[in-house]
Amino acid sequence: MRKVSAIIVAVLMLAGCKTGMVWEKYAIDGHRTGVSAPTADNVPEAIGVVDARTGVYTAPNGRVFTGGSTPEVASLLINAQPKMAEVKEVIGFSTRAMSAHAPESELSNMVADILRERTAKIVKRRVDFAITNFGGIRVDMPEGNVTLDDIRSMFPFVNKLCYVELKGEDLLNLLNQLAENKMQCVSGVRMVVNNHKLESVEIGGKPLDVKKYYGVATVDFLLDGGDGISVAKNARKLIQTDEIIGKVMEAYVRNLTAEGKAIEYSTDGRVVVK
Secondary structure, eight states, rough: GGGGGGGHHHHHHHHTTTTTSSOOOOOOSSSTTTTOOOOOOOOHHHEEEEEEOOOOOEESSOEEEEHHHHHHHHHHHHHGGGGGGGGOOEHHHHHHHOOSSSSSHHHHHHHHHHHHHHHHHHHHHHOOOEOOGGOOOOOOOOEEEEHHHHHHHHHHHHOEEEEEEHHHHHHHHHHHHHHHHHOEEESSSSEEEEEEEEEEEEETTTOOTTTTTEEEEEEEGGGGTGGGGOOTTTTTTEEEEEEEHHHHHHHHHHHHHHTTOOOOOOOSSEEOOO
């Protein structure tokens, strides 16, 4: 079940509960109605049908609701779909579901790598390292068809890509902070953390040099205190671009599709926590 469909499923499930029954918790899996996340062209199959004459709602699993709030809620959702058609466009295909979680994951690695590569192209500078926050990835990548709604739900914040030039000493301090507190999505690094202490770190396949300057890609949310991180602290140079990470990810998925490729990624041991 896609997280982006959770509200639809939950509303129709709860609306179908009879008054006076004891409330229980259920997994958001559509077992009461069979409702799932609709695309632009499968609304009846995904949400069901409400008879305009009788007001009877027939759910995707065949269950019939003749009264109460369920048909009313279903009508609201069904009638809203034409206005949502744009975001229901299928723009890609994912071979499997991917989530974002520490210390590293397929989805977070993909996002951090794309952030690093795209920032380098925009600013026309070498980018050695990239960091963004797990909290900026709000839902999982679904298996199968990927809609524009999936990507926009994944990246709902208007976070702009930024380039920061940091001395190795300051980059090391940032990585120590991640090790001690909370790991984030990273690219261009291999690091080993043991008991919340940074045991080893390489940038671009070489030991981090505290005297060298490194190009760092990030988002503006993390420049000065977002999630407790200040990437721009002591920066020698800062370039804030106009590109938004959600738009960058949308373009990445569309380009894969245009090339006849599916969305696939993997973990690579860039972050090891002992």
